[in-house]
Amino acid sequence: MASVQDLKRRIRSVTNTRKITRALELVAAAKLRRAQARIEAMRPYADTMGDLIAGVGRAASSVRSLPLLQQHETIETVLLVPLTGDRGLAGAFNGQVIRRAFALERQLQSEGMTVRWLPVGKKGRSTLAFRGREIVDSYVGFSDGPAYANAQAVAHRAAQLYTDGEVDRVVLVYNTFVSALTQQVTDRDILPISSDVLETDDEERAADVMRGDFIFEPEPEEILARLLPVYLETEIYRAMLESAASFQGAQMTAMRNASKNAGELIDRVTLQMNRARQAEITQEILEVVAGAEALA
Template identity: 55%
Template sequence: MSASQADVKDRIASVKNIAKITRAMEMVAAARLRRAEQRIEALRPYARAVRVMTRAAANAASSAEINSNPLLQRREKEERVALLLVTGDRGLAGAFNSQIIRAGLKAAADLREQGEEVAFFAVGRRGVSTLTFRKQEPLGAYTGFTDRPAYANAREVAEDLITAYVDGKVDRVELIYNSYVSALTQEVRRETLLPVQEATIWAAAGAEEDTSFSDADADEKPAAHALVEYEPSPEGILDRLIPDYVEISVFRALLESTASEHGARMTAMRNASENAGELIDDLTLEMNRARQAEITQEIMEVVAGAEGLS
């Protein structure tokens, strides 16, 4: 076998080994994606209930309480905005991490053009390392849990964001993360988290309250608006619910990002396996051509030798 054939054969073996790895990673990502989807489905009813209760308590609370709650206060002048970028700890997931980083840097550039300062917070090693490399050290860095975030992780992130907002270090907090649509589709979302009254998902509670009844239940709809008595008081309940509301919002973003990461990795590994198969076919064809050329050359040498003896 010629040296070229041996090289091609080694390359084929190498690509086959890589294909085995990518197929295994695709299967692992598919299994983790299903678990992540189940966690999102389990969270949605609870998150919806918290949003509805928080909004109801806010409507029942006095305006003085609303104005005194630091998480509900709107700043007259926003000078510094916090951006929380939710990325992954690992790569090999297509554009999953890069599109979040691009969106975060673009948002920061737009805010700076408006004369506002930017403070970064980052979840995931990819986001933390990229911001550090770009000399934009994040105020908060959270790593090691993006494959399977726990509620305690969301609480840690939320507490730091709340503290920064209450202490006046930032005047608004925004989340930038990948929203899970399907295994093939992940959408970058930018949502306002604080102040709560300007939160992007705050309006969702009102919509859920208005759409919780069908036409068939029209006769029973007034019962949903019956007088609600609060114990201890709407203000006390609101003070307890607002931090939970922020934590749930962060946890939802983490779960959405996790599902998006697994979906993106599964798709990327499937594409890599398919590309490996195509490359193996091309290399096999190249090796066969080299073998055919070698056989042809040997035949020509035999014929030339026979002619020389005749």
């Protein structure tokens, strides 16, 4: 049985750990509110961008020759882009993205395709490097608070690989933010850009964006060629914001559970310490009584 001093040291250690987990929980909660605000601010821009592309697409006479819209004749190589965190202590946040990405890899390889990787986040990069996967590039250091420039860098690299013919399809894997308790793993194709972006679910709103008799300068096809890379950047940036919010929510929940477990552990160890102390006192009393009887 552990001594009273050992149990006291363990209580101090767990108490210090609980202070850290509580601090991390509060920090994650504050960052989560900011991340949610950034997502809300992003939505109007993304919706307007989609409407603008749909309007210009209707005015263009031919869009199939645009590189980001053009599908390759055969799909032999697929680029997977997993969005993970730079840090852990967030429950299953990183693990579920990596598991989904590996499941996609197995599925694609079973269909005879080659898989290459473009990880975003230290956790994804380290896991892929440890498992010997082919990493064409990686981006780290901004998963907590991504900037639009980070999305531009990832989008530019993915588009370059696609237009150069090094990959035939690009798939993004990330956590979609549902709530602080729930993050949904999502995988979606980002290249080639689906021709569905040239249409919109809300035709009336799209008509409002492009209302009037426009004379395009330059031609609609050239405008669309410039807008599509921006659309790709916007979609990746939106996914990064979703992933950042999901990370903060997952970390807040994980640290809250850790603090709760630490409190329960402190209660159990305190009870053990009290019992050990009582046993020591009882033993000392018995020794005193035995000594007194021996002297009598």
